[in-house]
Amino acid sequence: MPKYHDELDxxxxxxxxxxxxxxxxxxxxxxxxxxxxxxxxxxxxxxxMQNLCVLExxxxxxxxxxxxxxxxxxxxxxxxxxxxxLGEQRTPxxxxxxxxxxxxxxxxxxxx
Amino acid sequence: MPKYHDELDxxxxxxxxxxxxxxxxxxxxxxxxxxxxxxxxxxxxxxxMQNLCVLExxxxxxxxxxxxxxxxxxxxxxxxxxxxxLGEQRTPxxxxxxxxxxxxxxxxxxxx
Numbered sequence: 001m002p003k004y005h006d007e008l009d010x011x012x013x014x015x016x017x018x019x020x021x022x023x024x025x026x027x028x029x030x031x032x033x034x035x036x037x038x039x040x041x042x043x044x045x046x047x048x049m050q051n052l053c054v055l056e057x058x059x060x061x062x063x064x065x066x067x068x069x070x071x072x073x074x075x076x077x078x079x080x081x082x083x084x085x086l087g088e089q090r091t092p093x094x095x096x097x098x099x100x101x102x103x104x105x106x107x108x109x110x111x112x
Numbered sequence: 113m114p115k116y117h118d119e120l121d122x123x124x125x126x127x128x129x130x131x132x133x134x135x136x137x138x139x140x141x142x143x144x145x146x147x148x149x150x151x152x153x154x155x156x157x158x159x160x161m162q163n164l165c166v167l168e169x170x171x172x173x174x175x176x177x178x179x180x181x182x183x184x185x186x187x188x189x190x191x192x193x194x195x196x197x198l199g200e201q202r203t204p205x206x207x208x209x210x211x212x213x214x215x216x217x218x219x220x221x222x223x224x
Contacts, residue, residue: 005130005133008133009128009129009130012124012127012128013128015124016121016124016125016128017121018117018121021117021120021197024201025200025201028200028201028202028203029203029204030204074201074203076203076205079198079201082194082198083198085133086191086194086195086198088137088140089136089137089140089186089191090140091140091141091186091188092141092142093188
């Protein structure tokens with residue numbers, strides 16, 4: 001699956017930068033205009049735009065311009081590729097713990 | 113939480129490389145000796161050792177030497193920091209879908 005791996009590479013590289021991660025954390029709450037995203041950083045606007053470009057190329061965010069205002073949103077399902085990969089890396093011990101958890105849920109009487 | 117963010121930086125940077133990710137994928141199944149980890153790559157052993165060093169510094173793997181054989185293991189809970197961060201990024205829509213899922217589980221009669 002080269003596409004899946006290329007996507008993972010891009011997402012992981014994009015998220016390895018603390019500034020870009022802070023932008024994703026903010027956008028997980030709601031879309032935001034660029035000036036609002038820039039506010040927490042002592043960073044020139046062109047540098048922030050460059051980081052947004054990396055996030056957009058990695059498929060993590062989308063943006064729309066209305067007049068002079070650009071609004072950035074987290075792309076729905078943006079982090080799915082990472083969820084999927086993490087799920088695949090569950091160790092045999094974790095799988096066993098999962099099964100035990102399911103068994104406990106099924107057999108433990110509910111509190112009333 | 114600077115420690116948490118430093119840990120995340122290191123883990124994401126380590127995983128952004130496809131070779132290192134393949135090593136983690138292999139180790140999620142079971143520990144392995146270095147020669148076994150090297151087998152799928154057309155890579156000189158020193159380069160692989162360098163990648164293992166990055167994974168070890170990021171807290172993702174541990175290794176033990178017995179005589180001339182070094183065995184590498186995925187550190188238990190190695191990917192927890194990433195699971196945690198991903199969980200924190202759930203959007204309001206995803207939270208709503210979760211709640212709906214829980215509601216469906218509680219109200220849908222079990223098939224017998």
